[in-house]
Amino acid sequence: MSKQHKLRPESLMMSYGYKPELSEGAIKSPIFMTSTFVFKSAEEGKAFFELAYGLREKEQGEEPGLIYSRINNPDLEILENRLALWEQADDCAVFESGMSAITTAMLEFLSPGDLLLHSAPVYGGTDHFIHYFLKKIGVESVCFKAGMQKAEILEKLEATGKAERLAMIYVETPANPTNTIIDLRMCREIADHFGTADKHVYLAVDNTYMGPLWQHPLQHGADMVLYSATKYIGGHSDLIAGACTGSAEVIKRIKTLRTFLGNMASPHTGWLLMRSLETLKIRMEQQCRNAQEVARFLSGHPKINKVHYLGLIPEGSPAREIYDRQYDAPGAMMSFEIDGGEKEAFRFLNALKLMKLAVSLGSTESLVEHPATMTHAGVDPEHRREFGITESLVRISVGVEHYEDIIWDLSQALDAV
Numbered sequence: 452m453s454k455q456h457k458l459r460p461e462s463l464m465m466s467y468g469y470k471p472e473l474s475e476g477a478i479k480s481p482i483f484m485t486s487t488f489v490f491k492s493a494e495e496g497k498a499f500f501e502l503a504y505g506l507r508e509k510e511q512g513e514e515p516g517l518i519y520s521r522i523n524n525p526d527l528e529i530l531e532n533r534l535a536l537w538e539q540a541d542d543c544a545v546f547e548s549g550m551s552a553i554t555t556a557m558l559e560f561l562s563p564g565d566l567l568l569h570s571a572p573v574y575g576g577t578d579h580f581i582h583y584f585l586k587k588i589g590v591e592s593v594c595f596k597a598g599m600q601k602a603e604i605l606e607k608l609e610a611t612g613k614a615e616r617l618a619m620i621y622v623e624t625p626a627n628p629t630n631t632i633i634d635l636r637m638c639r640e641i642a643d644h645f646g647t648a649d650k651h652v653y654l655a656v657d658n659t660y661m662g663p664l665w666q667h668p669l670q671h672g673a674d675m676v677l678y679s680a681t682k683y684i685g686g687h688s689d690l691i692a693g694a695c696t697g698s699a700e701v702i703k704r705i706k707t708l709r710t711f712l713g714n715m716a717s718p719h720t721g722w723l724l725m726r727s728l729e730t731l732k733i734r735m736e737q738q739c740r741n742a743q744e745v746a747r748f749l750s751g752h753p754k755i756n757k758v759h760y761l762g763l764i765p766e767g768s769p770a771r772e773i774y775d776r777q778y779d780a781p782g783a784m785m786s787f788e789i790d791g792g793e794k795e796a797f798r799f800l801n802a803l804k805l806m807k808l809a810v811s812l813g814s815t816e817s818l819v820e821h822p823a824t825m826t827h828a829g830v831d832p833e834h835r836r837e838f839g840i841t842e843s844l845v846r847i848s849v850g851v852e853h854y855e856d857i858i859w860d861l862s863q864a865l866d867a868v
Contacts, residue, residue, distance in 0.1 A: 460732075482719055484719070488518060499517075526718040530721045531544065538663060538669050539670070540676070540702075541697070543697075545720075547691065547693070548691050549659065549677070549679025550693065551714040552677050554580055556675055556677060558712075560653050564589055567581065567593075567617075570597070572840060573623040579829050596838070597632060598631075622654070624777075625761060627826070629759055629786060630761060632773055632777070636777075655673065663731070666777060680692035680716075686727050686813060686814055734815065742783040743781065744855075749787050754789060754868055755787050756790050757787065759785060759787065783813075784812060784813075793823070796843055797821070799864045799867065800864075816850045824842075827840050
């Protein structure tokens with residue numbers, strides 16, 4: 452038997468990046484609740500700051516030293532090393548929220564006068580930032596929907612008269628809350644079409660719906676992958692955090708801006724996320740198994756008009772070709788349209804007994820919400836209708852409960868409609 456063996460990410464989540472001998476032999480990393488770190492000498496302090504501020508390149512084998520917890524902290528560094536493993540990324544940056552990760556990435560790679568191409572729909576907070584804040588600082592945007600062909604998108608970009616200013620393509624796939632999927636290979640081709648030797652067009656992908664397990668956008672041409680780490684990565688509805696993985700060049704720029712925006716995650720949050728990563732795979736696999744059973748039940752219910760779930764994409768369809776190439780599993784997020792409108796949807800939501808009526812997703816408990824009046828309430832009503840976010844649409848994040856209990860709850864709540 453060969454002595455060479457590459458350990459899988461789920462095995463490395465228990466110990467990777469942590470040296471017990473540096474922490475009195477503790478089997479798990481302590482929470483480093485400190486604002487600052489002591490230098491052994493003035494020369495060491497100088498060397499640490501030179502690296503932190505990019506005044507010189509790292510020497511071979513040199514690691515950045517600990518300076519101040521806004522810049523780096525052991526809990527964050529270990530966590531970032533472990534998160535990068537799932538994506539096979541060079542590096543990772545962790546933030547105090549998913550929106551912090553998204554907005555920092557956009558602010559770093561977009562400048563006044565630039566054009567942003569984004570998929571639609573996207574999460575309500577992202578939608579607001581694009582259409583209100585970025586617009587206010589002179590960044591224009593144009594959107595495209597799932598199913599649009601490359602030629603259509605190119606034509607739409609050219610029609611803006613600013614296609615040469617395209618700086619970033621931002622994609623949320625699957626889309627929240629409709630589960631429509633976007634072809635990342637096509638997006639990379641569009642980015643490269645407008646890129647030049649002097650200007651790289653970045654492809655950013657919000658992978659929150661799939662977590663680090665079910666889709667790996669870096670392998671399909673993305674430059675950076677963004678997460679609300681509150682969701683599957685945290686997975687217990689007890690913290691708020693965000694993350695971005697990518698190349699060393701991309702993450703260096705993002706971490707530099709993070710230092711000056713001051714939106715890094717706290718040491719305690721970093722420690723909680725390390726704990727969550729140990730069970731990430733088994734949690735997500737159970738949620739996916741449950742979701743497939745739930746989708747089967749809902750798709751056959753007479754009061755449900757349509758179920759939006761990756762596991763139900765028809766064989767032979769264009770979307771199925773993308774799914775087979777890009778995804779490893781159908782995930783645990785779905786939405787469905789109740790026969791009726793807001794009144795019927797609310798009656799269903801109010802009748803649930805086991806599942807919790809709350810926003811967020813990816814946690815151990817099953818969560819249900821009404822996108823049109825909750826997570827996507829701030830999206831332009833015309834856009835909501837265009838993208839299928841109707842008054843009858845309900846979103847479910849399937850948890851780890853026994854699937855038969857989840858189905859019982861859905862069934863009795865639908866009886867009330």
